[in-house]
Structure formats: structure tokens, C-alpha cells
Amino acid sequence: MLTDYHVHLRPDEPGTTADKYFTPANAERYRVAAEEHGIAELGASEHIYRFTAALDVWQHDLWKGAAVDDIDAYVEFLGEQGLRRGIEADFIPGREDQIANLLQARDFDYVIGSVHFLGDLAVDHLGYDIWDHTSASPDKVWERYFRTLGECGRSGLFDILAHPDLVKVWGRRRPVPDGDLRRFYELAIEGIVEGGAAVEVSTAGLRKPVGELYPAAGFLDLCIEAGCDFTISSDAHTPADLGSHYDAAVEFLAEHGVTELTVFEGRERRKEPIG
Ligand SMILES: [Zn+2]
Numbered sequence: 001m002l003t004d005y006h007v008h009l010r011p012d013e014p015g016t017t018a019d020k021y022f023t024p025a026n027a028e029r030y031r032v033a034a035e036e037h038g039i040a041e042l043g044a045s046e047h048i049y050r051f052t053a054a055l056d057v058w059q060h061d062l063w064k065g066a067a068v069d070d071i072d073a074y075v076e077f078l079g080e081q082g083l084r085r086g087i088e089a090d091f092i093p094g095r096e097d098q099i100a101n102l103l104q105a106r107d108f109d110y111v112i113g114s115v116h117f118l119g120d121l122a123v124d125h126l127g128y129d130i131w132d133h134t135s136a137s138p139d140k141v142w143e144r145y146f147r148t149l150g151e152c153g154r155s156g157l158f159d160i161l162a163h164p165d166l167v168k169v170w171g172r173r174r175p176v177p178d179g180d181l182r183r184f185y186e187l188a189i190e191g192i193v194e195g196g197a198a199v200e201v202s203t204a205g206l207r208k209p210v211g212e213l214y215p216a217a218g219f220l221d222l223c224i225e226a227g228c229d230f231t232i233s234s235d236a237h238t239p240a241d242l243g244s245h246y247d248a249a250v251e252f253l254a255e256h257g258v259t260e261l262t263v264f265e266g267r268e269r270r271k272e273p274i275g
């Protein structure tokens with residue numbers, strides 16, 4: 001079985017309003033793309049900050065500008081369209097209770113946890129680029145990213161951890177630490193194991209400057225040794241990117257001896273053979 005749970009029904013740009021994208025016709029475009037890629041189970045995971053309810057969690061400038069949609073209408077829409085009901089929720093340290101309240105009040109099939117921000121600055125967002133606003137060494141930024149990812153896992157708030165080594169997104173366009181990067185992955189692994197979230201193998205990195213899958217092979221091996229579960233996702237923001245490079249992700253997992261994917265329904269999980 002193949003699934004794609006980390007899917008956005010619209011690009012992140014301004015003007016991508018719910019009335020244009022949360023429509024049966026748009027959902028159908030994604031379902032058709034899933035079928036073309038042999039993806040049996042499709043879910044949507046809109047960014048939490050597009051919903052007004054997210055302002056109870058965090059009052060970041062990006063969120064204040066983007067939080068306009070009704071989260072309950074979104075969840076209902078996914079159910080009507082036969083899509084798995086998901087959301088991509090940022091982990092905001094210190095706001096665990098507010099995140100839990102928002103998530104537990106809705107019938108999600110799964111919740112994807114992400115670390116995009118370290119404090120008010122982002123590892124993958126040009127408007128709030130951490131590399132433009134810090135004098136910290138790349139080692140310090142990476143350390144902080146992976147420690148936060150570990151906390152994200154340990155929080156137990158999430159079913160899946162998105163794009164696990166997102167901090168590498170810019171590749172050589174931003175500073176990168178020298179040497180063996182496993183010293184960073186090790187900072188996250190204990191928290192990930194403790195919280196029990198599945199780890200996402202994301203093909204999105206292949207479409208980004210870094211040009212690699214998330215996570216790196218060294219990180220994947222640590223997760224396997226620690227007994228983690230896995231999902232494969234494209235993090236598509238258009239139907240054209242849905243299921244992109246899935247062959248590479250399937251091969252990557254097979255090479256490392258992973259034969260099962262984790263499937264979610266009503267925030268319960270089961271395993272299915274990959275393929
Ligand atoms: Zn993300």
C-alpha cells in the first residue's frame with residue numbers, strides 16, 4: 001500500500017482562499033493524481049496557521065496575517081470528500097496545552113507535527129529567514145533545530161513528524177555544519193522514540209535547493225535502530241506534486257530494510273506492507 005498524508009490543497013501564497021481550494025473540483029484533481037501514482041489512501045494536511053483557531057496557540061506575524069479559515073469547516077469538507085482528515089501543526093514550545101486543546105476538539109485521522117520556526121525565525125521561510133537574522137554558527141542553529149524536533153516528538157501531540165531534517169532545505173545556499181551530521185540527529189532521537197510518532201520520509205526535499213529526501217540516510221538509520229514507524233509523503237501543494245518521486249522514497253526505505261508503512265484512521269495506527 002502507498003499513502004500520501006502530507007498534502008496541501010493549495011499553495012502557500014496569499015490569495016489562496018478556502019472558497020477557491022476547498023472545493024469538490026479541487027479535491028477531485030488530487031484524487032485523480034493519487035490514483036495515477038497508485039496511492040490508495042490520500043489525506044490532506046493544511047497548515048494550522050491558515051485557521052483562525054491557531055491564533056489561540058501563537059500570535060506570530062505570519063500567523064496573524066494568514067489565519068482566516070474555519071478549521072471545523074475544513075475538517076468537515078475533508079470528510080465529505082473521502083480524504084483522510086489531517087493537519088500540519090507547528091510545534092510551538094511552551095504552547096503544548098493550547099495545541100492539544102485545538103487538536104483534541106476535532107476528529108482528525110492524524111496530526112503531522114512540524115518544526116519550521118526556532119523562536120520567531122524560520123528555517124524554511126524567506127520572510128523570517130533565521131540565517132539572515134542570526135550571528136550563531138551553523139552548528140548552533142542545527143543543534144537548536146534538532147533539539148526542538150526532539151521536543152516536538154516527545155510532546156506526544158503528533159502522530160507523524162514532518163520533513164525531519166528540514167533545516168537542510170537550502171542546501172549550500174546557507175551555512176551547513178562540517179563533518180558527520182549524526183551528532184545533530186542524535187539530539188532528536190530520544191524524544192522521537194519517547195513520543196512514538198511515526199517519522200515521515202518526505203520527497204519534498206528533492207524539489208528544494210538541497211535536492212535530497214528528508215531525512216538523510218544517517219538519520220533514517222538512527223530511526224530504524226530506535227524502532228520508529230514510517231510514512232511516505234510528498235508535501236505537495238499542487239496536484240502535480242502529489243506522489244512526486246515516490247519511487248525514490250520506496251527504494252530508499254527498501255535499501256534500509258523498511259518494508260511497512262504506518263496507516264492512520266481516527267488517530268489510531270496500523271502497519272501495511274509498502275507498495
Ligand atoms: Zn512543513
Ligand SMILES: [Zn+2]
Nearest residue numbers: 006008088235
Ligand atoms: Zn507541509
